Amino acid sequence: MTQTPNVPPLIESDESDYRDSGVTSTVAIAAHPLHPxxxxFPITLLTTPAAADLAYWWTKDMFWAQVSIWLIGLGxxxxxxxxxxxxxxxxxxERVRKRSAGWAHMVLNVAALTLTIVNLIFRWGNTSGAILPLGxxxxxxxxxxxxxxxWYGAELVYRHKVAVIGYGDPNR
Structure with a gap:
């Protein structure tokens, strides 16, 4: 029988994270964390423009170009x-900043919002013409x-128990 080499896990974990009750969110209403x-809304609104852009590409129907720019703006x-x-x-x-998942989550979101701004500016005044290929x-x-x-946001919530409740001490 062969042994598996000692390979570090793809997802970091700290055994102590599984034993506590979690870290509260700093932004909540009636103990319900708002961020999750x-x-x-932005996940839905900013993932569907790709489908609307594809629909425009296949049909050349201006409806899909208009849908896409509205989704991008609302997203x-x-x-x-x-x-x-x-x-x-x-x-x-602190627990969020101590985890690579917290940093990855933040950096990916900043990149997504930055590219969304670029996408919106590029399309402004040229709704259908800007779709292919850059849009x-x-x-x-x-x-x-x-x-x-x-993925990384879920890692924070489910593995590291961040923002699982909306009251208490957020510094644990």
Whole structure:
């Protein structure tokens, strides 16, 4: 029987994280953390422009070009709100800053929002003309970045128990 070499895990973990009750969110209403709730909007709004751009490419129907720019604009607005709540937790909860998942989550989200701004500016006044190829490419990259960021966000919540409740001492 062969032994598996001692390979470091792909996902960092600290055994002590599994024994405590978790770290509270610094932004909550009625003990419900807001960041995990709010992120559903920009994730949805900023991953679907790729599909709308593809639909425009295949049909050349202006409806899809208009849908895409609206999704990008609304996704950016909701993404800024989600970023504010997330940054408040990032700055105030030490456990987030101590984890590579916290840094990866933040960097990927900043990159996604920056590319979203570029995508919106590029399309402004040229809704359909800006879709191929740059608009579609940016939409796909943003969707991939948000998928990766969501992975790390889930790592923070489920593995490291960050923002699992909305009251108590956020500095644990």
């Amino acid at each position: 709730l709010i992120v559903t 950016l607005a909701s993404g800024i709100i989600a970023a504010i709540t997330g940054m408040m937790d990032f700055l105030k909860i 579609l490419t940016l939409s796909i990259i943003v969707a991939v970045l948000l998928g990766l960021s969501g």
